[in-house]
Amino acid sequence: METVEITKLQELINSFANEDVYIHLETTNGAYASHFDEKVFNAGCFIRNVVVQYELGKVTPEAPHRVGLKLANGGWIYAQGITHFELDDQGRLLMAGHDYEGKLAVALEISKTPFAY
Amino acid sequence: MLEQQESQILVVFPHPDDEAFGVSGTLAQYANAGVPITYACLTLGEMGRNLGNPPFATRESLPEIRKKELQASCDSIGIQDLRMMGLRDKTVEFEDDEKMVQMMTKLIDELQPSLVITFYPNYAVHPDHEATCKAVVRAIRRMPVNERPRLYGVAFANDTVEGLGEPDIVNDIRDVYEHKLGSMKAHASQTGWMLQEEEKRREEGDTAESNWFTDESMYSYKWDQDFEESF
Numbered sequence: 001m002e003t004v005e006i007t008k009l010q011e012l013i014n015s016f017a018n019e020d021v022y023i024h025l026e027t028t029n030g031a032y033a034s035h036f037d038e039k040v041f042n043a044g045c046f047i048r049n050v051v052v053q054y055e056l057g058k059v060t061p062e063a064p065h066r067v068g069l070k071l072a073n074g075g076w077i078y079a080q081g082i083t084h085f086e087l088d089d090q091g092r093l094l095m096a097g098h099d100y101e102g103k104l105a106v107a108l109e110i111s112k113t114p115f116a117y
Numbered sequence: 118m119l120e121q122q123e124s125q126i127l128v129v130f131p132h133p134d135d136e137a138f139g140v141s142g143t144l145a146q147y148a149n150a151g152v153p154i155t156y157a158c159l160t161l162g163e164m165g166r167n168l169g170n171p172p173f174a175t176r177e178s179l180p181e182i183r184k185k186e187l188q189a190s191c192d193s194i195g196i197q198d199l200r201m202m203g204l205r206d207k208t209v210e211f212e213d214d215e216k217m218v219q220m221m222t223k224l225i226d227e228l229q230p231s232l233v234i235t236f237y238p239n240y241a242v243h244p245d246h247e248a249t250c251k252a253v254v255r256a257i258r259r260m261p262v263n264e265r266p267r268l269y270g271v272a273f274a275n276d277t278v279e280g281l282g283e284p285d286i287v288n289d290i291r292d293v294y295e296h297k298l299g300s301m302k303a304h305a306s307q308t309g310w311m312l313q314e315e316e317k318r319r320e321e322g323d324t325a326e327s328n329w330f331t332d333e334s335m336y337s338y339k340w341d342q343d344f345e346e347s348f
Contacts, residue, residue, distance in 0.1 A: 001172045024176065030166050031207070031243045035275065046164070046207070084172055094175045102170035109176065116177075117205055 001084035001096065004065050009085050012093050013057035013067070016110045024048045024109040025077060046107075049114050052077065064097055067108055079108040119143075119288065121267065123152045127230035128196075129221065129253050131159040131209050131245035133187035134304040138311075139271040140234055141194050141300035142290025143333050148195025149293070155198040155228055158187060159249055164206040167307055174306065186304045193299030200224075210248035214255075217248065218348070221256035230266045233257065237270025237336050238344035240277045254338065255348045268338040284334035294330055301329075 026046035033042045054069035054077070069077040081097035088094055092111035099105045109115070126147055130136055136144065136156060144154055161180040168174050174182050184201070191199045202220065204212065225233070236250035250270060257265050269286055290297060298315075301308045315330065 001175060003171075026164075026176070028164070028166060031245075035242050038275070083170070086175065088175065088177060092177065094177060096168070096172065096176065098168060098170040098172055100170070102168065102172070103166040104168045104176065105166075107176045116180075117203075 001086045001094065004059065004063060004082060004085055004095075006059060006061060006065075009059050009065075009095070012085070012087055013059060013069075013110075016093060016112070017054055017057055018072075019112070020051050020053055022111045022114050023050045023052055023077065024107060024111075024115055025050075025079060026107040027079075027105065029105070030103065067095060077108070079106050081106045082108065119146055119150065121232070123147060124231045125228055126152055126154045127224060127228050127233045127266070128154060128156045129159070129224070129233065129235045129249060130156075131204070131243075131249045132162045132165075132206065133158055133160075133183045133190070134162065134307045135236075135246070136194070136196075137190055137297075137300040137304050137308065138329070139273070140333055140335070141190070142293045142297040142330070143288045143335075144196065144234075145194045145293040145296035145300075146288065146290065153198065154194075154196045155200060155224070155230075156191060156196045157200045157202055157224055159202045159204045159209055160206040160245065161187070161201065162206050162307070165307060167309070179306075182306055183304075186306060189303035190300040193296055193303055195296070207245060209245040212248070214252070214348070217252035218255045218259075221253050222259070225256055225260075225266070232267045232269065234269045234271070234335065237272035237277075237281070237338070240270070240272035240274040240281060242274050251344065254344065258340075258343070258348070269335040270338055271335055281336055281339075284336050286335040286337060288333050289331065290333050291331055297330055 028044040033040045053072040055072050056070040058068050060066045065082040066080045067082055082095045083097045085095045095108045096104055097106040162183045163180045165179055235253045236246040238250050241247045241250055257268055
């Protein structure tokens, strides 16, 4: 993955617009967060292989970035804290936010084909 | 040192590296003694958070990396029969509970283990750990008492000693340091921080009596204090 470069990432986001795409969206602070620190309220979520169509997608200029997808049905997909991206060898747009210790905090991935299980 | 003679061991954990932290030394001792070990690893740790910054892997490439790490860890321990069960990290507790019991029953029927090692229900911290060991306990509970394998559980919740007392199984693993270190190193994507700690400890000539590389402890499952009345 490489550090977000706005122009490049924006072009890639545009290239998946207006057609059915599979989404992986995830936020996490780790399964052990409240084991290591009982004061931490542990919350997180992920969705995988949900099919949507978006008509407009944007990445915001300041790092860590926000990415918003305005869906054709009036809905939204939103991710905050994106630091890295890549178009992988299967043509999928992988975006992720890694914290200062190198742990994944957020992921947003867009693919024209389903993700593995 | 190992107190029991075993004919076959079945290890059931949900994540690659679960075997490394708590039992890799003990398993290496059994493997050295010629006991066949089967490790059923339920997921490939697909949702692991340690991806680095700059990242060395992506959410999608991590499973392949962790699969290789798992195989290398098993090589280091001496586990020859590794079964990857194909579930997804974080989702084990949402699988059908009876299906999970059946998975364990099938393994036990096939392997006829004399000892089964998993986590200890209600003291296993991670939801995948809890779901895994509860399925194992349920499968064994269905067996006639005199046919049941020995069942050891790894417990590391903060309230473990409060709830379970001191562990009854404590193995001195200093003679298999290299095997455990090899297993931990194999899972470099997940254990990097811990290995740095160990290196520092050694460099400083730490002579602490107990740590990851000196002993491993487990609890014999207390059937008279079963985690549930029935399933």
